[in-house]
Amino acid sequence: MLKTRIVLFAAMALLLAAGAAAAHSVTTQTSLAASTPNVLASLKLPGSDESASNAGKFPRAAASGNSIEIISNPGKDVKNWSKLDSATTVGDPVKLGGVNGNTTDRTAAIATAPDGSFYAVWIREGDGIFIRHKPAGGSWEEQRTVLSSGSSLYTVDVAVNYNGQIFVVWNQDSLLRYRISSDGGASWSGTGIVSSKTPRGRTNFRVGGGPGDAAVVGFASSSGRVYGAVWDGSSFTATDLNSPGFAADASARIAPNGKIYVAWRVVDSGVYYAERQSDGSWPITHLAGKDAYGAVSIVADRQSNLHVFWAGNISGGWDEWYAFKPVNGAWQGPVKAPGSASAVVNASGVASIGARVYGHLVSEAFNGSSSYVRYVLFGSDATGVSATPVLDGGNNATNGTSVALTFTNVSGTPTQMRWHWGAPPTDADAWQTYGPTSVPLPSGIDTTASCVQQTLFTQVRSSSDTQATAASDSIIVDRNVQANVEALNPFMAGLPQTYSRGVTDVYTKSTDGAYDGDPGYTRIPQYFLRVVDAGDCSGLKTVSVPASNVTANITGGRYENKITLPQGALQNPGPVTIGISLLDGLNNPGSFSRDLVYDPANTDTTGSNPNTDGLPVLGSGGKVEADTGNSIIRTLSFSGIKVTDNLYRPNNANSQFWGVWIANSRTQVNDPNSSTSTLKWYPARVSSPGSSFTVQWDLFTGLGYGLDRGQAGDYYVYVKFLDGAGNATTGTLSTGKVTLTQGYTIPTRNLPIILR
C-alpha cells in the first residue's frame, strides 16, 4: 500500500528538519574512564507469576550496602525479594501484606534508611496505607499504619532522608499527599499536599530523600508539565522544570552529595533529567532519544554516581535500558537488557557498589498469557575510588581517647586518606597512607558530659581519583557513669511495697516504730539501695557494695534492694558511710558514697545488755490540745514539748524529733503502750520541730468511717514523738475528749464536673 510510503517520506523529512534545528546545542562532557556496563543476569522473580489482571505492578527496589530488596504486588500480595547485589539468582519472596484492590493502583514501594534498614509501604484498598520496617541484617517488623483511610488511594512511594524522617507520598483525589514520621513509623504527621498541581494519572511520581532533612518529589502534571517539589523543612515547593515536550512518568532522587535530580520521559522524544542548582534552577539534559514507555527511574548510589533505567521499543521490540554516569565522569551506555520474549514496561531500579558498580532493574513483564516481575543485573567497573569509615569495629560507643579507623565498602584502590572530626576534610587535613589506623578523639570533648556523639568524616584517593563525597561514621564518647544512687531509710513511706510495709502501724512494744521518717536514718542494720540509669548511653551493667558483700547485675537500667549495713547486725549506732560502685556498658567505673545513720532502739552491741537508749524521750510538761470546731479536721496545738534523742538533731536540744505518731480512739485508753493495744498509729512529719507547733489531724483516721456523717460523739487523740529512724517515745500525750456533734463538717473539695 502506498499509504505506508507517505509515512516513510514524511518521517524522513521530519528527521532532516529536526536534525537541522537541533544541531546547534550539542553538549560536550569530559569523560573519566569507566567501563561500559554489561548485563550480568536477567530472570523472572520466583513467585511473581500472575494473570494479567493481577499482575505485579510498578516493582521497586532499594539498596543498603550490598543488600538489595525488591517489592511488588503480584496477585494482590505485597511480596519482597531479597538478594545480594552481585547474586545472579533470587530466592522466594516474603509476603509483607495485601493490597486487595486493583494492582495497578494499589501499589507497594520500598526505601532505604540512613541506618541501612528498609521501609516498605503499600496501599490496602478500603483500609489505608501501611508500613513495615526491616532493620539492617534483621527481619521485617510488625505492620504499622500510616493512614487509616481507605478511599481513593492510588499509588504510594516512600523515602527516608538522612535525619531519619520517613516521607510517604500517595495520590488521593487527584492530588499528591504526604505524611512524615520522625520516630520510625510509630507516629505520623497530619496529611499535607505536595502541590496544588494535578498529577497526570495515578502513577506519575516518585519521592526521594537525601542528606539532612532533604526530600524531593518528582511528578508530571495532567497538562504534561514536570515538577520538582523540594522539601524546605516544613512544606514542599514545586517548580515547573520546563520540559521541552509533553512530560510523563517522573521520578526523583537526591544523591549523597546533596544534588537533586528529576527524570522523566517526553512523549515521542525520549528520556530527560534535570539537576537542581544552588540558585534553584533546573537545567535539563536530554539523555536518550526516540520513545520510552512507562516509568523513568533515576537513582544515585552511595558514591553519588547516577543510574537511569527505562523501557522502550528502540530495537523494534520490547526493551529495557540502563545508563550509568560516574559522579565525575560521562554517561555510559545505554545498555539493552536481553530480550525476554515478553512485553516489558515500567522499569525501575536501584544501584549499589560492591566488587563492581551494579545497576538493578526491575520491570513489569507480560508474556502474552501471564505477567511476572523481571529482574536484570547490570555491572560496570568504575574507576572511582571510595571507602566508608568504620570506627572501633562498628561499636556505637567508646570510653577511650582514640578510635580504631578501618574501612568498608571499598571501591577502587585507595592509596591515601584524610579525615576530620565534625566536618568533611579540607586541604588543611593532611593526606596520609591509606589503611587501618588509630585516630585521636577531639581534645575538646566534655568528659563530664554524657554521651557525646562524634562524627569522623573521611576521604580517600587513588593515584588517579579522589573520593568525591566524604563518607562518615559516628561514635558516642562515654567516659562516665550516669546514674542516680540512693541509700535510704528502709522504712521510708513510698518505697516499693516489697521493701516497706503500708502506713498502718501498731505499737505493742518499745521496739515498734513508724513506717516513715528521715531518709538518712535507719533503726535496723539495713538500708534501701536504689540505682537508676540517668542516661548512660552504654547502659548500667553492674552494682557492687563491697562492704555489704553485694554484687549484682543491673537490668532495665534499674536496681532496687534492701541491703545489710556494711558492719553487719551488731554494729555501733551512729553514722555509716556506704561505698557503692557501678560499671556501665563500656566498663566505665562510677564510685558513689552515701551516708546513713544507724539508730536502733537498742544500742547494745554485745548482744547481752539490751536497752532502749536509742528511743527518743518525751520530757514532762508538754501538752496537746485540739481545737473546738465541729469538724473531723482538727488543729492539734502542741506546747511545752521537750524531746531528746541520742542521735537525731544533736544540735537541737529538746526538739530532737522528726515528727509525731498519732492514733485515734472512740474510748479513753489508759495505757497506749499496752501489749494488747489496738491503736493504729500514723506518722506525721513536723516540718519545724520545736516546743510548740501545730498539726492538722483527721479524727476519722484509722477508724474506718470514711465520710460517714453519723459518727457524732467523743474521740480521744494520742500522740507519740518519733526520731528520724522511726523510733517512738514511750511517753504519750493525749488531747483528752474531743467531741463531734451532729451536723459536723467533713471537709470536701468541689471538683469541676469534668473531673468528677
Added chain:
Amino acid sequence: MKYRGPIILILASAITIAVVALFGWNASRSGRAEESPPILQYPAFPPTPTVAPAPTAGLSVAGANVLAADSFDTADALSRWEIVDPGDVPPEDRSVWAVQDGALVENRTANAGNPNIQETMAVTGGPLWTDYTVTAKVYDQNNGNFGLVTRRQGNSFYRYQIIANQLEGTPKQTLEKVVDGVATPLVTHEQPGYDQRQWHTVSMSVVGSRIRVTLDGAVVAEATDSTLTSGQAGLYTRALGGIRFDDVAIAKP
C-alpha cells in the same frame, strides 16, 4: 478504493507535512526549555520493516449478506466502532484506537502513550446479530496478542485469541466463552502462535451453536456452545500498541 496518486504528489505532501510539523513543533516550544539532542545514542538495530501491503488490496465483500465492512480509508471510520476496555480501567489508562494509514490501529493508552497489558476490543453491530462470520486482516508489529469477538453483549461474548510466537506465553491459541467477565476455554492449543510483522487473515463464524475459527485459511478451532446466541462482532487485542487491523467484514452465512 484506496488512494493511488502519483509519487511526486506523495513526496510533495510529505515535505509539506514535515514543514508544517516542524513549524508546529517550534511553535509549541514557546516558553519551554531549549531542546538539545540526546547525549546517549542507542546501538544500531536493524530498521523496523515497513508494513507490507495486505494480502489482498481493498475489501471485496458485498451483497445482501454483509452486515458491516470497513477498510478504514477515512478518519471517520472510527466512529463506526465502539471501543471497550473490560474491567476496572481508569479513564487515563483507557486504550487508544485510531484510524491511521488506512487501518484501525491500537495505539496503547491515553496515559501519555504508555502501553498497558489490559484487554481491549473494538466492536460493531448490535445485539440482534446472531449468525455471522467476522473476518479481519491483522498486522502485528510488536503487540503480541490479537483475536476476534462474536456475539458480544456487555461482558459476555465468544473470543478467539492468539499469542505471537515471539512471546513465550502459552497456550498460544484459545477459543473461549466469556460470561459476565468469566472466561471458560472451549478450545486451547499450546502451539503454534503467529509470526509478527506479517499480515494474517483471521475469521470467526458463529452459526447456531457452532463456532469455527480460521487463520490464514486453515481451520484452527471449532467448538459447539449455545450459551450466547446473539450480539456484536469485533476485534480483540491488548493495549500494548503496535498492531493494526484492516479489511474487516461481518457477513451472514
